[in-house]
Amino acid sequence: MVETIVPVVHGTRSWLISLALFAAGATGSAALLGLLLGAALPDGGRGVVAAVALFALVEAAGELGLVQLPLPQLRRQVPERWRERYPQPLAALLYGLGLGVGFATYLPVATLIVVAVAVAALLGPVAGAVVLGAFGLGRGLALAAATGRVRSIEQATGRVEQMARIGGRRRLRRLNGLALVALSVLLALGVDTAVARAATQLALGPDPVADPSAAPNVLAFDRINPDGSLTGVVRIGGVFTDLPGNNPDVDVDGTRIVVDVGPAFEIIDSTTMAVLQTLPLVGTQPALSGDWLVYRHVQTSGRQIVLYNLTTSVSKVIATTPFAADLGAPDISYPRITFHRTGSARSSVVMYRIDTGTSVLLRSSVRYTYSNPSIAGTVVVYVRQTLFGMQLYRLNLATGSEAQLSAIAKGGGRFMWTTGITGWTFFFTIYDNNGGSWIFRS
Amino acid sequence: MRHDGQGEGLSERMARRLAAGHTRRGFLGRVGAAAVAAASGRLAAGAVAPDTAEAYYGFCGHTYTTHACPGPFFPPRIDRYGFPLRPKDGRRVDNLGRLIDAEGFAINEAGDRLVGPTGDPVPKSPRTRLCQDWILESYHLHARFDGGWYRCCGGTIRKLVDCCAYTRTRINGDAALTGYCYNGRKVFCVLYYQTNVPC
Numbered sequence: 010m011v012e013t014i015v016p017v018v019h020g021t022r023s024w025l026i027s028l029a030l031f032a033a034g035a036t037g038s039a040a041l042l043g044l045l046l047g048a049a050l051p052d053g054g055r056g057v058v059a060a061v062a063l064f065a066l067v068e069a070a071g072e073l074g075l076v077q078l079p080l081p082q083l084r085r086q087v088p089e090r091w092r093e094r095y096p097q098p099l100a101a102l103l104y105g106l107g108l109g110v111g112f113a114t115y116l117p118v119a120t121l122i123v124v125a126v127a128v129a130a131l132l133g134p135v136a137g138a139v140v141l142g143a144f145g146l147g148r149g150l151a152l153a154a155a156t157g158r159v160r161s162i163e164q165a166t167g168r169v170e171q172m173a174r175i176g177g178r179r180r181l182r183r184l185n186g187l188a189l190v191a192l193s194v195l196l197a198l199g200v201d202t203a204v205a206r207a208a209t210q211l212a213l214g215p216d217p218v219a220d221p222s223a224a225p226n227v228l229a230f231d232r233i234n235p236d237g238s239l240t241g242v243v244r245i246g247g248v249f250t251d252l253p254g255n256n257p258d259v260d261v262d263g264t265r266i267v268v269d270v271g272p273a274f275e276i277i278d279s280t281t282m283a284v285l286q287t288l289p290l291v292g293t294q295p296a297l298s299g300d301w302l303v304y305r306h307v308q309t310s311g312r313q314i315v316l317y318n319l320t321t322s323v324s325k326v327i328a329t330t331p332f333a334a335d336l337g338a339p340d341i342s343y344p345r346i347t348f349h350r351t352g353s354a355r356s357s358v359v360m361y362r363i364d365t366g367t368s369v370l371l372r373s374s375v376r377y378t379y380s381n382p383s384i385a386g387t388v389v390v391y392v393r394q395t396l397f398g399m400q401l402y403r404l405n406l407a408t409g410s411e412a413q414l415s416a417i418a419k420g421g422g423r424f425m426w427t428t429g430i431t432g433w434t435f436f437f438t439i440y441d442n443n444g445g446s447w448i449f450r451s
Numbered sequence: 452m453r454h455d456g457q458g459e460g461l462s463e464r465m466a467r468r469l470a471a472g473h474t475r476r477g478f479l480g481r482v483g484a485a486a487v488a489a490a491s492g493r494l495a496a497g498a499v500a501p502d503t504a505e506a507y508y509g510f511c512g513h514t515y516t517t518h519a520c521p522g523p524f525f526p527p528r529i530d531r532y533g534f535p536l537r538p539k540d541g542r543r544v545d546n547l548g549r550l551i552d553a554e555g556f557a558i559n560e561a562g563d564r565l566v567g568p569t570g571d572p573v574p575k576s577p578r579t580r581l582c583q584d585w586i587l588e589s590y591h592l593h594a595r596f597d598g599g600w601y602r603c604c605g606g607t608i609r610k611l612v613d614c615c616a617y618t619r620t621r622i623n624g625d626a627a628l629t630g631y632c633y634n635g636r637k638v639f640c641v642l643y644y645q646t647n648v649p650c
Contacts, residue, residue: 375577394547426568
């Protein structure tokens, strides 16, 4: 094929045209493959990134000769008859289309397989088209390098043999193996910052909804009734059940739910819906974790966050602010409690530890506004509002890493509200000025 | 009343575009920006990128090149202490540009608190000094007010306030000017204070 396109056969002008058509064909078919692969699967989260990193490492081991791995390839070359049957430019285009797909002929190395898997598992169609399109373009550049300034057929043949020798050398595969190792390391480093970029709006009925709280297979939230009142609802296994109060919060394991019934908080068994405990506590927005309940309370002196031990019935005020400051709804995942505190001088995401009795500012700013944090284990999700819009962030307390999960630009008429979290699944409320309010999962 | 998004006025956006689109040598652009600025009654035209360093800004006959300090509005209007105000009427706003009540919670034009979908007030935002507090957090510079320029604007004296710091680079990204700064400080960015002094 290469010898067909060299300039000595049809002249420099035809060579340039053929080269351009070959590159266009290879880039186009490779981009199309990337488009299809990228659209085949939804964008993966951290687990998928880790799996692709492991796959790259395994293939690297194959390239380095440590293990024997099969290559998914067709052991054949592009049809030779095309160059006899069609004019050279058309043949070059067809060759480009065929070779751009990559898997339709011999594959000397495993890199393309890893890239194709990564595109399918981690990228969308547009990004996939760009990545594999670059592979096709690379094939065009390789052809240009192989046929450029060739003065004779013999020189062309020699150039092809030289390239074959380079391709067949062990060091090329070693180099390729090292590149795959580097790719694997990069992906592994990026695991913690990986996010599923597409947030999904949950189908939770025709009425506006807000205030998600989640555990595995359990989602509780507030339904906003036409008169503006709130009704707590829990969805377990696809079944919706109204709760006797509002502002529901699910315990970490999903077995119990606490709701605000007005004069008291009630803890409900999520399986039987039986009231397990009624707590005559004055406050709002309760959150539950094991033996601990935390809620907002208003005193004559200001706002408070109160921690209550369900076993000993002992209360403790863990945060206090004057009325001019904003003390947000708390969330709890023993031994940690998070809430936002915003005064005139600073806005912060605060974390209180029950076991040590200490508080730290997880995030704090004199410019931005932090609000509505939720916590599960060592992962915190919160909303940040800047001059440019609102963003949902995830903070991993174990590693200190942070990633943006979703964002709303300013001026679109939509705003973020409360959040929820279970494991590595994140929930958040978005509302608009027309009475709409929805819960999304990221 | 739900959340109130804040936006720039049309004339302000036009002024920004004009200023962003011309250079030091672009006389027509400069005149255009000044004209729009004058017509809008606003300070003038700010450019963010790419040639911010070469952009001109101006108000009421005064032309300058240092870009405005960051803030909820462009250009940032401040009270005597440096806290943000809404440019069109001088009402107090928080760092997100929302009108606020006496306790600092966001309100609408009628004075009612903004609430979210469940009826609770939207989260409060801080209200901090644009020069002293914002610049410290954003640029790690201990900035302060020094001198300024005075012009007659809309019937009262307007002061273009120099936000000064010990820095060789101004907010534009190029060399900072001494301006009306003292003790070796240089102008990092500018704001304005509209007085009630008639002129």
